[in-house]
Amino acid sequence: MATEDMIRGRGAQLNVQNRFDAHSHETRDDFLNYCAAEGEEAHKNKTVLIDTFPKTIINKVNSPDVGMGYSLNPYQGCEHGCIYCYARNSHEYWGFSPGLDFEQKILVKRNAVQLLEKKICGKRWEAETIVLSGNTDCYQPIEKKLGITRKLLQTFLKYRHPVGIITKNALIQRDIDILKELAADNLVRVNLSITSLHEETRRILEPRTASIKKRLETVEKLSKENIPVSVMMAPIIPAINSHEIMPLVKEISERGAQSVGYTIVRLNGAIGQIFTDWIKKAMPDRADKVLHQIENIHGGSLNDSRFGTRMKGEGKFAEQVEQQFKIARKKYLSGRDRKPLNHDLHRQFKDGQLKLF
Structure with missing residues (x-):
């Protein structure tokens, strides 16, 4: 992998044009040459936190193939820097680039806990599972300092809400005490994302995420505490991690x-340009192969917005992946059923006081 000239600790290697911005910006070669001659950095590789105070925090998810009804994201932008992340495009709505800005300019929703409590205590709200991190990771690095996600979990526990x-991120281990209490009433389910079993692949695809070792450890620890935990192998990228399906499912099954x-993988919106630039710098020897295979999965395009096919793709490669997962589930995860979460316990709070059973 040709990573010598890449920006260390970041996924994206450039800031692409914001589609809503009337003005464009580019880093010219003469500026880069000047910085090199003067020993200066062309790009400031620091993370900046921006406080925000939105009016609402819970988002209704209307997409039929996402698998959740409501999501809550305490942070906008994500320092993890996963190069393939579909959430990058959402940073454009805040006036930033989905490239480096997405990883470096993190918006913090300071009133998230108050907004959640107000929403779920409303008379019209009927308990529905709310998913933390439908867009950006609720356990990204700054959470260790701010603890907003922990306070959100305490609120869900207080009102017995699924x-x-x-x-x-393995930081979720910090909150096992709360998760155990939620799990005792069947009020929580954790989905841990593990894209690869190889640390080098993880490091280049997801530069500021927890190590593979720590993530596998997290699956095991949560499982031992009877906290329901599943794994998402997302995304499958041809010629990068597509060969790991069987060994990865075997490993996570042994962890519980x-x-x-x-x-x-699908590279919607600006992500196509960001990913293409990245892979030609990070994996020049296989860049064309990977990009062509992604196009073959999505009808000749890097992007796919069609409900029903955009998440799973189509064609021979997609069919092979689907079959491998069927075999892997049958061989390693047979009989491990997931119960639906409890939506009944929250009803006792609808009149503002605890009812007697």
Whole structure:
């Protein structure tokens, strides 16, 4: 992998044009040459936190193939820097680039806990599972300092409200005490994202995420505490991690995972340009092969917005992946059923006071 000239600790290697911005910006070669001659950095590789105070925090998810009804994201932008992340495009709505800005300019929703409590205590709200991290990871690095996700979980526990979690950070281990209490009433399910078993692949695809060792350890620890945990192998990228399906499912089954899901990579919006630039710098020897295979999965395009096919793709490669997961589930995860979360316990709070059973 040709990573010598890449920006260390980041996924994206450039800031692409924001589609809503009337003005464009580019880093010219003469500026880069000047910085090199003067010993200066052309790009400031620092993370900046931006406080925000939105009016609402819970998003209704209308997409029929996403698998969740409501999501809550305490942070916008994500320092993990996963190069393939579909959430990058959402940063454009805040006036930033989906490239480096997405990883370096993190918006913090300071009133997230208050907004959640107000929403679920409303008379019209009927308990539905709310998923933390439907867009950006609720356990990204800054959470260790701010603890907003922990406070959100405490609120879900207080009102006995069902919650789902999607993350790729071992920081979730910090909150096992709360998760155990939620799990005792069948109020929580964790989905841990593990894209590869190889640390080098993880490091280049997801530069600021928890190591593979720590993620596998997290699956095991949650399972031993009777906290329901499943794994998402997302995304499957041809010629990068597509050969790892069987060994990965075997490994997570031995760690106690209940189930496994997957998506196939699709490079929607600006992500196509960001990913193409990245792979030609990071993996020049296989860049064309990977890009062509992604196009073959999605009808000749890097992007696919069609409901029903966009997550799983189509064609021979997609069929092979689907069959491998069927075989892997049957061989390694047979009989491990996931129960639906409990939506009944929250009813006792609808009149503002605890009812007697």
